[in-house]
Amino acid sequence: MAIDCEDQELLDGFLAETTELLEKLDDDLISLEKSPEDADLMNRIFRSIHTVKGASSFLGFDMLVKVTHKTEDVLNRLRKVELTLTPEIMDVILEAVDLVKTLVADIKGGDIVERDLEGTIAKLIPFLSENAVEATVLAPVFAPKEEKAAAPAQAPAEAAAAEAQAAPATPQEAKAEAKSEPAPSQQVAPAPQPKPQPVKEPQKAPAKGGGEDLADNSTVRVDVKRLDDLMNQVGELVLERNRMIQLHSDYQAGLSPADFGDDFGKLSKRLNFVTSELQMQVLKMRMLPVEKVFKKFPRIVRNLARDLGKEVDLVIYGEETELDRSVVDEIGDPLIHLIRNALDHGLETPEQRLAAGKDRTGTVVLSAAHEGNQIVISIKDNGRGIDPDKIAKKALDKGLVTDEQVAAMGTREILDLIFLPGFSTKEQTTDLSGRGVGMDVVRTNIRKLNGIIEIKNEVGQGSEFILKLPLTLAIIQSLLVEVEKEVYSIPLASVIETMRVSKKEFHMIGGQEVLKLRDSVLPLLRLQQTFGCQEVYTDRDTCYVVIVGVAEKRIGLIVTRLLGQQEVAIKSLGKFLSNLPGIGGSTIMGDGRVALIVDPIGLVGGAA
Amino acid sequence: METALAKVKSEEYGGELIQLVSFNLEKEEYGINVLMVREIIRMLNITRVPNTPHYVEGVINLRGKVIPIINLRKKFDLMDAEYDKRTRIMVMEVVGELMGFIVDEVSEVIRISEKEIQPPPPVVSSGIEQECMAGVINQAERLLVLLDLEKMFSADERRLFSNVA
Structure with missing residues (x-):
């Protein structure tokens, strides 16, 4: 059935608002489970569902109304403490919310599909009858005798919905109507009840929608202040341009070259300042708090x-940390995998934990922070950690490595085995894990973002996965290097260190040039050979090695000289040259020439 | 823009006058539909791009846009020649992408009638693949080879272009 809605604007408004409410709802429900006494929270949840119900009945989405109606009834009873929140009730409510999301997604997709509502509704209904209350309420501190109250409370609520339905104009109005209505209904409903408990004050929580982002990524909400700042900077830029034009005409009118040089120097300094400010502002507008990704995790972890x-x-820290939209979009999947792993492989069952002398409850810490030009996201659990012997054995069993290879590996290399495609320590495939794709996906995604992944591990104490990602993908800090008179740019995010070495220090192991670097052996790659540059300097016996890391791999790139660090804007090479191995794009340098950007991912992959 | 182009094209196949940009390669004259040509520029610094077919000379910065440059001499297996002050880069839009083609010299824009275009001779001795010849124009004093660059970058070729290791 196609959607027949005369007013597309109305529908868009409804979808935007509902999506926002539902996103928040998940979060609130999980918090509610942790603090069931929070009346504000409870009311907010109730209001959200109520608003969705009102708006959908106004627009005639019957299926949505059915589900939200029953959910609302259950929530209403919870709110009035006729029911005590149990994980079972929460499961059902979450299921109902999921169903609502599916229905909304259908509407968004433009086609309403007939879905099975009865299953979920049937699960909700038991919580509406008296007996069920007796049966399910585990701690009946408040005698659940006033089940009749549900009815009077329901009636005004429905009236409110009817009001909303009758509301003529925009969904905003409908929402306002619906929002104002529950307040009186709340006050009316408890009145006939001889309940001794304090009646929960219907506090008006401000509508949270304002500053939040919509789930769909095609539009951006930008802080007005940021926009004003941007306008200011553009104004400055225009001023500088005028000065430049003025300076040129002065010069033509006979300004001495010395004065011109002076003025021009000042001008370029100011211009530099203004443009870097401008760049910052625009970057900031593209930034999103990482919260956008993090907020779905409490729900996932709970389930x-x-x-x-x-x-x-x-435990979540640093959800306010901001990063570029393009990065935000990409890190969701890897993080889900890592969190699943932490729960499934990392944490032990309560019994095992007690036996190991730990707290019953395991902890997973998800944190984000800025570190220079990178964002560092860490997922840390205090579970059993990763046992390198087990990893090595599994990898051998699966035939991913040979005995000799394992014998030559340090602990770190062994841990890295978990990133191999097809690797899994689980004996049985479950819907959670065991198919051996998880960590491979994580690595691929992180590599795509020019990120690095590190594992910290302590057997018996837990493990930590650290993702280091660049803040943005459009403008990057890069290291300019010279390879036999050609200039290449290496993304600084993947550069770990650089060093000057004598060619005598290179060794050959199995046809691969390597360098002994402190306690590890570093494979080397001659960029001159990889890129087929003509050798110009044949008489040099020292060169520079740029050590780059991609995800967990390290490799040394041999270059002729280091030219310095520069911020570069990435330009695409167009579709004809898009798949070149080892080249990730290009950039335009100060003198107008094009420099190619090295793609460490391609190089590391090629060398392995 | 796109529709305007299509319109002119359809007219031109109806036997209308068409305009060609003529250019030289190894003393031979070639022609290309003027509507394909975005601009003609002098030689610039070309940045070599590794691991590409030999006829891809590299990339240039065309006012902030990075575009690939193809050496038509190399593409057609002609002898290499030094760039001189007459060497030009013809920037064209080929299958939706801007590309530059290095030619020895750009001479003029000529008008010809559609009827003057003859089918290419069956045997072509030079390295120019038969497919990218759209026809031959035989005027009193001159012989012009009409090129169809879209065909030069047929699906096959394009794949090759990007995957050459």
Whole structure:
């Protein structure tokens, strides 16, 4: 059935608002489970569902109304403490919210599909009858005798919905209507009840929508202040341009070259300042808080923990850390994989934990922070850690490595084996893990973003996965190097260190040039050979090695000279040259020439 | 822009006058539909791009846009020649992408009638693939080879272009 809605604007408004509310709802529900006494939170949740119900009935989405209506009823009883929140109730409510999301997604997709609502609704209904209350309420501190109250409370709520339905104009108005209505209904409903408990004050939580981003990524909401700042900077830029024109005409009118030089120097300094400011502002507008990704994790962790029979505390730090939209879009999947792994492989069951002398409840810490030009995201658990022997054995069993290879590996290399495609320590494939694709996906995604992944591990104490990602993908800090008179740019995010070495220090191992670097052996790659540059300097016996890291791999690139660090804007090479191995793009340098950007991912992959 | 182009094209196949930019390669004259040509520029610094077919000379910065440059001499297996002050880069839009082609010299824009275009002779001895010859124009004093660059970058060729290691 196609959607027949006369007013597309109305529908868009409804979708935007509902999506926003639902996103928030997940988060709120999980918090509610942790602090069931929070009346504000409870009311906010109730209001969200109520708003969705009102708006959908106004627009005639019957299926949505059905589900939200029942959900609202259950929430209403929870709110009035006729029901006590149990994980079972929460499961059902979350299921209902998921169903609502599916329905909304259908509407968004433009086609309403007939979906099975009865299953979910049937699960909700038991919580609406008296007996069920007796049966499910585990701690009946408040005698659940006033089940009738549900009815009067429901009636005004429905009236509110009817009001909303009747509301003529925009969904905003409908929403306003719906929002104002529950307040009186709340006050009316408890009145006939002889309940001794304090009636929860219907506090008006401000509508949270304002500053938040929509789930769909095609439009951006930008802080007005940021826009004003931008306008200011553009104004400055125009001023500088005028000065430049003025200076040129002065010069033509006979300004002495010395004065011109002076003025021009000043001008370029100011111009430099203004443009870097401008660049910052525009970058900032593209920034999103990482919260956008993080906020879906409490829900995921909760469900996983229940499925796995584990007790988990998820602690989140630094969700306000901002990073570029393009990065935000890409890190979701890798993070989900890592969190799943932490719960599934990392954390033990409560019994095992107690036996190991740890707290019953395991902890997963998800944190984000800025570190220079990078963002560092870490997922840390205090579970059993990764056992290198087990990893090595598994990799051998699966035939991913040979005995000799394992014998030559240090602990670090062994841990890196988990990133191999097809690797899995689980005996059995579950819907959570075991198919051996997880870490491979993580690595691929992180590499795509020019990121680095590190593992910190302590057997028995837990493990930590650290992702280091660049802040943005459009403008990068890069190291300019010279390879036999040709200039290449290496993304600084993947450069770990540079060093000057004598060619005598290179060794050959199995046809591969390597360098002994402190306690590890570093494979080397001659950029001159890889890129087929003509050899110009044949008499030099020292050169520079740029050590780049991609995800967990390290490799040394041999270059002729280091030219310095520069911020470069990435330009595409167009579709004809897009798949060149080892070349990730190009950039235009100060003198107008094009310099190619080295793609460390391609090089590291090629050398391995 | 796109539709305007298509319109002119359809007219030109109806036997209308068409305009060609003529250029030289190894003393031979070639022609290309003027609507394909975006601009003609002098030689610039070309940045070599590794691991590309030999006829890809590299990339240049065309007012902030990086575009690939193809040496038509190399493409057609003609003898290499030094660049001189007459060497030009013809910037064209080929299958939706800007590209530059290095030619020995750009001479003029000529008008010819559609009817003057003859099918290419069956045997072509030079390295120019048969497919990218759209026809031959035989006027009193001159012989012009009409090129179709879109065909030069047929699907096959394009794949080759990007995957050459």
